[in-house]
Amino acid sequence: MDTSWKGGYRESISIAEKQMSRPLKKSEISNYWFKRTWEEIIADPGAYAELLIKKIRIIMNGYEIPNNQTMYQVRNHAPIIWPLMFNTGLFFPYGLLVPLALIGLIISFRNWRSMLILYLAIFSYMTSLIAFFVCARFRQPIIPIMILLAVWGAYQVFHYLKKRRWKQLIIYLILIIVLIIESNHSLISFGSSEEESVDYY
Helix, strand or coil, X not given: CCCCHHHHHHXXXXXXXXXXXXXXXXXXXXXXXXXXXXXXXXXXXXXXXXXXXXXXXXXXXXXXXXCCCCHHHHXXXXXXXXXXXXXXXXXXXXXXXXXXXXXXXXXXXXXXXXXXXXXXXXXXXHHHHHHCCCCHHHHHHHHHHHHHHHHHHHHHHHHHHHCCCHHHHHHHHHHHHHHHHHHCXXXXXXXHHHHHHHHHX
């Protein structure tokens, strides 16, 4: 398929109409691709599971995958953003936010009833995101919830330090390190030079 915006849109229509040998309504085009999707999942569930796991990892990854515009290039035109977002070494802020939010999520399970509304909000949104289109700007709605969980996680780790609860502290610090490593390496082959060329185009 043509990877450009308009090209991909046009080809998704023309492929469906060619296969059905007639002009199709938009609902029929949608149904065609929906059916093709399930056929592919049923034919190779292992490949589907592998892609699903990769999409979950991408949601948790700190790198802001561009959609129609690279967020990191905005830094060149907005100095106020320069210290607030970067992708060298640490993918900040998402690469730090996710590990702390996951720690907050794990620790908060003890009080799951009082946190249930947050769990439902974040998991329902992430489920819809995984099913369709994972990239930077579509992750934005879950960031406020992740901030709440990250603050809770950081507070609890500090609390364990203050109370000298070394066992819990060591376990959660190891988890944070593992999650930071997982959230701060590139899962897609999209280099900075390619990003820049796409933006200039």
